[in-house]
Amino acid sequence: MEQYLDLCKHILHNGASKEDRTGTGTLSVFGHQMRFDLAEGFPLMTTKKTAFRLIASELLWFIKGDTNVKSLIKENNHIWDEWAFAQWVESAEYSGPDMADFGRKANTDEEFAALYKEQMLIFQDKILNETGFAETYGDLGPVYGKQWRSWAKTDGDTIDQLKNVIDSIKKNPDSRRHIVTAWNPEFIEDMALPPCHIMFQFYVADGKLSCQLYQRSADVFLGMPFNIASYALLTHLIARECSLAVGDFVYTTGDTHLYSNHLEQVNEQLTRSPKALPTLVITEDEKSIFELEVEDIAIEGYDPHPRIKAPVAV
Template sequence: MTQPLAPSAVHYEQQYLDLMRRIWTHGDERIDRTGVGTRSLLGATMRFSLADDAVPLLTTKRVYWKVAAREMLWFLTGDTNIRELVRQGVHIWTDWPLDAYRRATGEAIDRNAFEARIVADDAFAARWGDLGPVYGAQWVDWPRYEPAGDGLFRRAEKGHNQIADLVAAIRAMPGSRRLLFTGWNVAEVAQMALPPCHMTYQFQVADGRLNGLLFQRSCDLGLGFAFNIFGLAMITRMLAQQCDLEPGEIVWQGGDVHLYLNHAPLVEAQIGRTPSGAPKLRINRRPSSIFDYRIEDFEVVDYTPQAAISAPVAV
């Protein structure tokens, strides 16, 4: 029987800091889509154990894990409008529709005013709050098409729910190499406010444990990664609970992994800090399905990070 990997004496976060230092000192400097500029490398891997409720939250800066958790739960609803996120005080998706609104109207509206209109005005939210067919739309409502006569096809009312099928497949075929879901729908990428960065998740059952892997085509290592790795740990734990398995290990693989040039204060502050502590993520209730979790079901304990480090988001 394969035994779990023994815990390392090196803190789990050190691999992240080493990668950050490597990119900052040796990455290829380039002008990117945002015009801000990055230092980048292609291809990186990190592994983290989920044994004993472990969760790879960064400790060298505070990570607001409830924001990441609310985003993951929002993805699983299939919603693509920022309205519900804004109602919960989550602002991480606002910059894209706000930028689109400013460019389209010329109005120099600030974020608070824009979000207030999103919450208060149904028509405004429908027009300006939708992100297109991003993550959740693909995860739980991937388009299906059915014959419409005369050789034509029309979109079916109900799409393909990759998450529901994944749960069923883990239970029924734990040895399968097809235990995955993806958000990269080539036909709809152009309609998305932002094409999926954390694009493909794959899972493996081994000796009663569920391992999870994320391939991320594009990773903002300074800001985005902290949420991405927490999200991978969270959904792996949810799936394990729903399928009567123990959480095992998660593997993160980055394609274009980069640091923005205007994040120099963040990078230099963070690589100068020493990671410490062993936070734990607990799920305090088992709902009837993977779609019925609530934010209050999740609890992080023993998390004592160093101070938050702010940095601008490149849109």
Template structure:
């Protein structure tokens, strides 16, 4: 089933299962002060052969998806990198934390500090392992089921403006294809999840290209899946729309290393979408 249909069905499920709570104003409290309704433990799955999963029932701001992912991959945690690329999605989180974000995703992906005093580049390691498997798929690799990148560094959580909502994630190589599964502890279904889907689908394509594989499937495990009180009407508008065919992704074929990608090397092709639906992010 098309991932957008799966996503819209999940939106409907949450609204249907929580009709009484919404009508009576019984919202689940959380750290933001804006109540939610939701479910726990769901899964979305997409085959990249069906197109790139940029949802079409509202406009996805793909430039911000690209900028944030390149920011993570650069190991950066400063706002300057994002602002130079016109992305301001982390500004409110930084403002709540004295203007800084702390050791969030990029730091953990590229420079995890171990208790032994060593620093670990998880992205470089996982790409090296994938390349070894791709080069000799018949040879057993002890790390074949350990292709995991984890941003949840317990020692650094208190210094983060926001503990990771998404990750760890795991790659898998089979029959010349690269697959990716993501675990997400907290999922803002209207604002965050479409962005997360596109971001990790993009990461899958990029890693597949630099390792000589084809992108396979993306599996998204969502734990606390919720809709914020101030976004219920926006969700109702979105689920009333008919999806368009999914677009395609173009990556510059000359890029062969993960750190060489730029904004111009990543483009959506034939992205037909409904108008944007604005909503305030709860922080």
């Protein structure tokens, strides 16, 4: 993972100072690419502990076409909670303390952070236990899973892009059209968060499956380690489904940035040396990619440096 650390150094030394949607501020470069040979090990960050279970459960959520945080919260995965929470606290039904600008204030105001934590726990309980609440406030709109599995057509039908690309790889491996896109301009305003990783393409050569992802916006410290591992896992799962070995994961990013409140953490990570990459193990042989559960996927030999905490910019 030296290339990831080199990217962090590059941004620290060469990044342009930019404002952003969250109001946090970033150091940013435009256009970057990394390549990972998946046969050499699974690219899960070793210079800080990264939660593979969260990565796997989120990816399976996408693959199943789900867009509601209830499924994730049941798995104790809270990656998407803030975006659903915003829908509740900005609604007429919400009657608790003012949660305006909670993403920033929860990281800078201890008194507000305690109120925010309390309201988030109430929200999570309502999602899991209150009839109709998850349907109203837990759904994030037509985000990744919807576009991957049920892209809306003008005639009212839908396109299952993921199933179609698997069929295409099996039937016509040399095709240059093995593409899935999550960027659907018609529905961007209906999404809680427009997709950051917007398009991926598969490539077959010498019995190996490679994948290239284009990501329009990349949070290098918090998000990028998840994105790398998620699409590496997707490549493994699609290769398994198509009876192929794994090739490369090629990761191409547009606005590639470090948030201004992550710089101390990045510098701490840069003092650490990478360790050996772990191995991916899929314990279930009979299930298709659409039937796999989190417990069917595991990582072996993962011995990372300790976790480094940092605030999420919402």
